[in-house]
Amino acid sequence: MSLPDYGRAFALWRTAAGADWDRYVGHDFVCQLAAGTLPRASFLHYLQQDYVFLLHFARAWALVFAKSDRLSEMRAASLIAHGLLHDEMPLHVSLCAREGISEEMLQATPESPANMAYTRYVHATGYAGDLLDLLAALAPCVLGYGEIGRRHAASVGPYGDWTATYGGADYQRLCVEVGALTDAALEARLGPDWPRLPRAVALARHFSQATQLEAGFWQMGLDRA
Amino acid sequence: MSLPDYGRAFALWRTAAGADWDRYVGHDFVCQLAAGTLPRASFLHYLQQDYVFLLHFARAWALVFAKSDRLSEMRAASLIAHGLLHDEMPLHVSLCAREGISEEMLQATPESPANMAYTRYVHATGYAGDLLDLLAALAPCVLGYGEIGRRHAASVGPYGDWTATYGGADYQRLCVEVGALTDAALEARLGPDWPRLPRAVALARHFSQATQLEAGFWQMGLDRA
Amino acid sequence: MSLPDYGRAFALWRTAAGADWDRYVGHDFVCQLAAGTLPRASFLHYLQQDYVFLLHFARAWALVFAKSDRLSEMRAASLIAHGLLHDEMPLHVSLCAREGISEEMLQATPESPANMAYTRYVHATGYAGDLLDLLAALAPCVLGYGEIGRRHAASVGPYGDWTATYGGADYQRLCVEVGALTDAALEARLGPDWPRLPRAVALARHFSQATQLEAGFWQMGLDRA
Amino acid sequence: MSLPDYGRAFALWRTAAGADWDRYVGHDFVCQLAAGTLPRASFLHYLQQDYVFLLHFARAWALVFAKSDRLSEMRAASLIAHGLLHDEMPLHVSLCAREGISEEMLQATPESPANMAYTRYVHATGYAGDLLDLLAALAPCVLGYGEIGRRHAASVGPYGDWTATYGGADYQRLCVEVGALTDAALEARLGPDWPRLPRAVALARHFSQATQLEAGFWQMGLDRA
Numbered sequence: 075m076s077l078p079d080y081g082r083a084f085a086l087w088r089t090a091a092g093a094d095w096d097r098y099v100g101h102d103f104v105c106q107l108a109a110g111t112l113p114r115a116s117f118l119h120y121l122q123q124d125y126v127f128l129l130h131f132a133r134a135w136a137l138v139f140a141k142s143d144r145l146s147e148m149r150a151a152s153l154i155a156h157g158l159l160h161d162e163m164p165l166h167v168s169l170c171a172r173e174g175i176s177e178e179m180l181q182a183t184p185e186s187p188a189n190m191a192y193t194r195y196v197h198a199t200g201y202a203g204d205l206l207d208l209l210a211a212l213a214p215c216v217l218g219y220g221e222i223g224r225r226h227a228a229s230v231g232p233y234g235d236w237t238a239t240y241g242g243a244d245y246q247r248l249c250v251e252v253g254a255l256t257d258a259a260l261e262a263r264l265g266p267d268w269p270r271l272p273r274a275v276a277l278a279r280h281f282s283q284a285t286q287l288e289a290g291f292w293q294m295g296l297d298r299a
Numbered sequence: 300m301s302l303p304d305y306g307r308a309f310a311l312w313r314t315a316a317g318a319d320w321d322r323y324v325g326h327d328f329v330c331q332l333a334a335g336t337l338p339r340a341s342f343l344h345y346l347q348q349d350y351v352f353l354l355h356f357a358r359a360w361a362l363v364f365a366k367s368d369r370l371s372e373m374r375a376a377s378l379i380a381h382g383l384l385h386d387e388m389p390l391h392v393s394l395c396a397r398e399g400i401s402e403e404m405l406q407a408t409p410e411s412p413a414n415m416a417y418t419r420y421v422h423a424t425g426y427a428g429d430l431l432d433l434l435a436a437l438a439p440c441v442l443g444y445g446e447i448g449r450r451h452a453a454s455v456g457p458y459g460d461w462t463a464t465y466g467g468a469d470y471q472r473l474c475v476e477v478g479a480l481t482d483a484a485l486e487a488r489l490g491p492d493w494p495r496l497p498r499a500v501a502l503a504r505h506f507s508q509a510t511q512l513e514a515g516f517w518q519m520g521l522d523r524a
Numbered sequence: 525m526s527l528p529d530y531g532r533a534f535a536l537w538r539t540a541a542g543a544d545w546d547r548y549v550g551h552d553f554v555c556q557l558a559a560g561t562l563p564r565a566s567f568l569h570y571l572q573q574d575y576v577f578l579l580h581f582a583r584a585w586a587l588v589f590a591k592s593d594r595l596s597e598m599r600a601a602s603l604i605a606h607g608l609l610h611d612e613m614p615l616h617v618s619l620c621a622r623e624g625i626s627e628e629m630l631q632a633t634p635e636s637p638a639n640m641a642y643t644r645y646v647h648a649t650g651y652a653g654d655l656l657d658l659l660a661a662l663a664p665c666v667l668g669y670g671e672i673g674r675r676h677a678a679s680v681g682p683y684g685d686w687t688a689t690y691g692g693a694d695y696q697r698l699c700v701e702v703g704a705l706t707d708a709a710l711e712a713r714l715g716p717d718w719p720r721l722p723r724a725v726a727l728a729r730h731f732s733q734a735t736q737l738e739a740g741f742w743q744m745g746l747d748r749a
Numbered sequence: 750m751s752l753p754d755y756g757r758a759f760a761l762w763r764t765a766a767g768a769d770w771d772r773y774v775g776h777d778f779v780c781q782l783a784a785g786t787l788p789r790a791s792f793l794h795y796l797q798q799d800y801v802f803l804l805h806f807a808r809a810w811a812l813v814f815a816k817s818d819r820l821s822e823m824r825a826a827s828l829i830a831h832g833l834l835h836d837e838m839p840l841h842v843s844l845c846a847r848e849g850i851s852e853e854m855l856q857a858t859p860e861s862p863a864n865m866a867y868t869r870y871v872h873a874t875g876y877a878g879d880l881l882d883l884l885a886a887l888a889p890c891v892l893g894y895g896e897i898g899r900r901h902a903a904s905v906g907p908y909g910d911w912t913a914t915y916g917g918a919d920y921q922r923l924c925v926e927v928g929a930l931t932d933a934a935l936e937a938r939l940g941p942d943w944p945r946l947p948r949a950v951a952l953a954r955h956f957s958q959a960t961q962l963e964a965g966f967w968q969m970g971l972d973r974a
């Protein structure tokens with residue numbers, strides 16, 4: 075299957091992440107999810123942790139908004155952060171309810187170390203750096219889910235809804251938009267030749283490191299089984 | 300006229316700010332605006348600066364979102380930040396257009412020192428401190444406009460739209476909500492007796508200092524006349 | 525052996541962390557280190573990662589300085605951050621050199637996920653919160669090493685220097701000072717009854733979560749063996 | 750008199766700030782200080798405010814340390830922040846004591862709006878952006894004092910000590926070092942052609958805006974007379 079086209083920065087960072095990227099998007103958790111063989115306990119554990127994750131992820135996008143100085147970026151970040159909170163979270167809550175996980179249980183979820191590891195990396199990188207550092211740390215999550223969804227969009231079985239969501243047109247469009255937002259933010263600050271600047275190395279490292287931590291998030295799901 | 304009831308923290312902080320608060324809500328710029336005697340040049344200068352202000356103000360509310368760890372606060376902050384960007388800003392742009400100030404002119408506005416002073420104080424206080432520090436620094440703007448609007452809601456004349464907006468039911472409701480959000484955030488972290496904690500002094504100081512800088516924002520309008 | 529006396533906050537947080545604390549200070553890595561049975565490869569891996577750790581740790585103490593608004597705290601934080609950079613790091617570099625790890629190797633160390641997890645948690649918690657949040661997240665590292673050192677101060681064998689350092693008078697004095705700094709910072713902001721405030725729960729959670737991530741740092745050493 | 754040589758970034762930013770720079774380094778407060786005609790009340794007011802300023806300035810340099818990811822930058826920033834706290838502040842306290850201003854009075858100084866304006870601009874710019882944004886906002890203070898001191902180093906009269914300090918070899922060396930640190934930080938991230946990148950515009954704007962706010966600090970001194 076062809077690679078997803080989420081823009082220039084993604085293509086570069088994905089290549090630079092190399093085997094780390096493959097370990098993340100091709101993680102056993104993902105393969106078993108797509109094949110429908112993932113133990114239910116793993117999926118439910120993942121869903122519960124994902125609730126906590128979404129809160130921290132929304133906060134990270136709010137930080138993108140706070141750290142932007144261009145109106146177009148502020149608007150895009152606000153749409154994403156607002157949508158996560160007012161659309162995604164309620165959807166996630168009702169999905170969990172269907173699985174027998176109440177909102178009270180979600181709110182009482184003890185955050186797993188692997189969950190903390192990725193989200194706090196994003197926050198720390200974003201606070202310590204600027205908007206570009208933050209976007210590079212966010213990219214593996216947004217776009218990795220897109221690549222995984224796209225690859226397994228035709229999966230059926232018990233987790234078919236999950237792959238259909240991330241492989242679906244809405245989520246793929248979001249990936250294209252986030253990729254374009256990232257490319258535009260880079261060019262607007264560093265010019266069209268930004269990949270040749272020393273700073274490109276640091277940005278690619280944020281992407282790779284966040285990718286490693288995202289793989290840890292999948293592993294957490296498997297370990298629970 | 301009775302004092303506005305925007306909650307407990309506001310009442311305490313307002314009292315603690317004393318003469319600084321009166322100098323802000325009773326500033327000559329405000330009196331002349333209400334009386335309709337404010338020079339047009341002052342009002343237009345204020346409108347232009349207010350465009351830049353709104354951008355930084357929206358970013359500050361996005362930071363409230365990013366720094367919250369309670370879902371209700373995240374939702375409220377997202378509604379405000381999102382509303383500022385997607386509703387208030389377009390309204391402001393069309394209001395300015397009617398006054399002959401194009402969006403291009405707005406975007407090219409050189410930010411005045413008094414404008415920087417208040418917004419960066421809010422950002423700096425919010426980044427260096429926690430959610431409560433940020434809310435204390437934001438309160439003078441949100442709630443001061445509410446008190447001014449309420450006091451001058453019946454004003455007619457060239458600036459009657461302005462006073463009607465801030466004295467109107469929608470804005471007054473926002474003030475009550477922001478006051479309640481602030482009170483709830485304080486109690487949820489510091490308990491019901493928070494005004495007796497040493498930290499209350501620092502919070503009141505943020506409010507007073509931000510109040511002084513807000514008065515400087517009005518003065519900037521007058522100085523331009 | 526009696527518990528170390530590093531102040532009131534530490535005693536409370538340590539108790540609240542419960543089994544997580546025991547898993548951290550009593551981790552197999554630590555036991556094997558004290559017993560002298562830890563594989564050399566594990567120790568060397570730990571040393572290399574610790575170099576990267578120290579950089580992020582020093583930055584965290586610099587953030588304590590930046591986020592303080594009391595001169596005594598600023599001074600204490602500056603002494604620690606400055607000392608880490610100008611005393612600890614050179615010591616660590618020469619210790620590594622004796623083990624055959626050059627400064628170039630140290631600087632090229634790929635940061636392990638467990639290493640990122642703890643340090644970014646501290647940074648993220650500190651940036652998103654205030655000084656107290658940051659101190660609560662820093663405490664498990666500073667004071668946990670103190671407790672471990674104290675417990676194993678009499679250890680001999682290949683890693684006797686390590687336990688002697690952290691069990692020695694200098695490091696124990698630092699622990700007492702950091703405990704006192706933390707207690708004073710809490711009281712100066714939240715008053716003497718701070719443990720009864722709702723906020724105490726959040727602070728204890730930072731401590732517990734950071735403790736879990738610190739245990740992951742030891743595990744990383746073992747996994748490498 | 751030739752321009753001071755504090756490096757490439759300073760030369761570019763100084764030129765871009767144009768008349769704003771001249772209004773700052775050639776402010777009446779400075780001219781009267783150099784001529785010895787500045788009213789004593791103005792100087793004393795300045796000295797008191799400068800105490801509060803130094804605290805915030807030291808915190809800003811601690812933030813440089815926290816936001817650096819290169820050891821050389823961390824070391825340089827730590828030296829400056831540490832030196833401000835442990836050398837400059839005590840010197841300032843004893844200078845004030847000779848003028849009849851006790852340490853208690855210094856600690857009770859109500860911070861003036863112009864004082865807040867500059868320091869919070871630096872903090873806000875630094876927290877919202879990255880290390881380079883922060884350095885650009887800090888430069889007008891460090892290097893502006895250097896240029897002023899250099900220009901008036903031969904001044905005698907009641908304020909001769911002040912001009913001698915900033916015009917002296919120690920402070921001039923510091924300016925050269927800070928200029929070199931800034932140049933190196935820019936090159937290490939953005940490459941040797943950084944002035945051609947779009948980001949250079951934003952950095953120059955930070956410098957110009959901070960310069961305007963620094964001029965307001967001098968004006969505060971005059972206004973008090």
